[in-house]
Amino acid sequence: MTVGEILAPLESGPPPDDVVLDVRGLRTQLSTSRGANWIQIIRDVSFTLRRNQRLAIVGESGSGKSVTALSIMRLLDKSASEITGEVWIGGEDAQAMSDRQMRRIRGRRVAMIFQDPMTSLNPVKRIGDQIVAAMRLHSDISQKDAMAEALRLLKEVQIPAPEQRLRSYPHELSGGMRQRVMIALALSMEPEVIIADEPTTALDVTVQAQVMRLLKERVESHGAATILITHDLGLVAGFAEFVLVMYAGRIVERGPIERVLLDPAHPYTAGLLASLCTLDTDPLEELPSIEGAPPRPDDVPSGCSFHPRCWMATDLCRTERPPMVEGASPDLGAAECHFAWNVVPPGAGT
Amino acid sequence: MSLIPGSVISQLVDQAAGSDPEKLAEMEAFLGLDRPWYAQLGSWLANVVQGDLGNSWRSRIPVADLLGPRLMVTLQLSAMATVISSLVLGIPGGLIAAAYKSRWPDSVVRVVSLLALSVPVFWMGSMLILVFSVWFNWSPPLTWVSPFEDFGANMRMMILPAIALGLAGAAPLVRMTRNSILEVMGQNYIRTARSTGATEGRIRFRHALRNAIIPVVTSAGLQFGFLIGGAVVIEEVFSLPGVGRLLLQAISQRDFPVVQACVLTIGIFLIFLNIAVDILYAYLDPRIKLGD
Incomplete structure (x- = not known):
């Protein structure tokens, strides 16, 4: 099996058995004022995730990363969102499921770790009880066994004094510890896929590294596929095997991590990489940045949505949406750009 | 309450006897109504602290009862x-x-x-x-x-x-x-x-x-x-x-x-x-x- 096969969206019908999540032509509209004022947030997102893979979705704030995750989980407010496309989870299209079927998918097949550990745990329930409650939603395990399992999981995510922490309330734990609890909570339901939405954004940098290492270890040992949603390319490099780059609600580049980081095929990716700070960066020099800001979802430019900020843009980019261009070998992924695979870094002349 | 016209005296006395000013003054003194309001309040408080809520002026029954x-x-x-x-x-x-x-x-x-x-x-x-x-x-x-x-x-x-x-x-x-x-x-x-x-x-x-x-x-x-x-x-x-x-x-x-x-x-x-x-x-x- 080639990487190209791994990442290319499948055509139709149920995906093969080793595909745990298959998103096809996902489009999400959100309403800003209850049933009126619809704004297209996700414009055609497709990708395939196989067992044990670690995928990262990268993009700036507002590019639609989180909404993609919430759309997959169907966690958006029904009256204020409209989702089209297919989301195949465990051989069934989740978009066509009843609410009841969908509840059985949540947690059991796809679990989520949220961005803000400070507010994502119920403040009036003990940690152990929260994990046990989640576990018992999906299996017939007894209260006692579930508590023992919760204790084992807290040990596994390296929480000190786990016996006591089981009886602690969330406010008695630090942010890093709470995010470990969130990881334990997600693992407790033994999902096939874990979606981690900016899991370390709210944490200190040193704690970030610990939590990411732990997350990687744990998902590997539990055999769960992972989607890491982040704006931080540095995190991606240490974690993911494959990368999707999102811009204005579309995937503009996909490919294996080394190729994307070393040889970006889309100018946007190149711009993001150029703005990263490395050890070689001259501390006195200003980091290059992509000029302008991502478009507002209700005002996406014509043609290629990146063209107003692109140093390579031509008239063609302004009028015509670029095709998804595959690399020389399908292993390399693809990019949605008229000049894909021939990108000059920003500032290297026009 | 002291500002409300009429007092317990006039009510008690109207029923009992006529309006003898001497008798009225005597009753006023008996109930302590001739003293200024803060003095009345003070002695009431002192009693309350000792667990005595006093008697009803009207029925003579202890207030606690x-x-x-x-x-x-x-x-x-x-x-x-x-x-x-x-x-x-x-x-x-x-x-x-x-x-x-x-x-x-x-x-x-x-x-x-x-x-x-x-x-x-x-x-x-x-x-x-x-x-x-x-x-x-x-x-x-x-x-x-x-x-x-x-x-x-x-x-x-x-x-x-x-x-x-x-x-x-x-x-x-x-x-x-x-x-x-x-x-x-x-x-x-x-x-x-x-x-x-x-x-x-x-x-x-x-x-x-x-x-x-x-x-x-x-x-x-x-x-x-x-x-x-x-x-x-x-x-x-x-x-x-x-x-x-x-x-x-x-x-x-x-x-x-x-x-x-x-x-x-x-x-x-x-x-x-x-x-x-x-x-x-x-x-x-x-x-x-x-x-x-």
Whole structure:
């Protein structure tokens, strides 16, 4: 099996058995004022995730990363969102499921770790009880066994004094510890896929590294596929095997991590990489940045949505949406750009 | 109260003898009414601290004996009204309104609670009596019995006033519960609960309610104070022998020791109520700890 096969969206019908999540032509509209004022947030997102893979979705704030995750989980407010496309989870299209079927998918097949550990745990329930409650939603395990399992999981995510922490309330734990609890909570339901939405954004940098290492270890040992949603390319490099780059609600580049980081095929990716700070960066020099800001979802430019900020843009980019261009070998992924695979870094002349 | 024209003397004396100014002065001196108000208050306070509430000027019975049994009635009435306003009407009403937000059950609950809030307590009481006695040909017993003696008869007597009082108290609680639940349902931990596959009912009762109830408890505690005020009126309407009725009577008779004792009792009661609410807080919200 080639990487190209791994990442290319499948055509139709149920995906093969080793595909745990298959998103096809996902489009999400959100309403800003209850049933009126619809704004297209996700414009055609497709990708395939196989067992044990670690995928990262990268993009700036507002590019639609989180909404993609919430759309997959169907966690958006029904009256204020409209989702089209297919989301195949465990051989069934989740978009066509009843609410009841969908509840059985949540947690059991796809679990989520949220961005803000400070507010994502119920403040009036003990940690152990929260994990046990989640576990018992999906299996017939007894209260006692579930508590023992919760204790084992807290040990596994390296929480000190786990016996006591089981009886602690969330406010008695630090942010890093709470995010470990969130990881334990997600693992407790033994999902096939874990979606981690900016899991370390709210944490200190040193704690970030610990939590990411732990997350990687744990998902590997539990055999769960992972989607890491982040704006931080540095995190991606240490974690993911494959990368999707999102811009204005579309995937503009996909490919294996080394190729994307070393040889970006889309100018946007190149711009993001150029703005990263490395050890070689001259501390006195200003980091290059992509000029302008991502478009507002209700005002996406014509043609290629990146063209107003692109140093390579031509008239063609302004009028015509670029095709998804595959690399020389399908292993390399693809990019949605008229000049894909021939990108000059920003500032290297026009 | 000293500013209200007429005094207990004129009432006592009118009945007894004629208006002999010497006799009047003698009585005034006997009751201490010839002293300035602060001196009267001072000696009353000194007695209260020693556990002596004094005697009623009117009936000569010790105030404590007057107050004791009546306090029981008022407490029972307020407690029943609180249970009705919060547990029977307020919180369930708020839950229903929140669950069906912007749909017809929500509108019904909100309109009914607005009506209940707008209608004066005494009118509600009178209407309940009217409806039950005229339409259902059922009226509460006339004399009050202790619930320990005859629970059934006691309930028959107390249920209508408690409903009348509870309806008025329920309205703000409904609104409070509704808004609190809706706010909590937007929190991140509710999204987490959803992401684990919990059902909406489970999320509402296991995750949202306990968080949402915390501000409602404060409100219900304050309500209880308001209900005592309402109890004064409703006791009169339903002729219940409670503290409220005693207070009204004492005021109209200028019976100072009784009035003061009633006000003091209600005050002490409210303080205990607030303490109880604070203790309940710590139980409901683990982030609040007693003692440190």
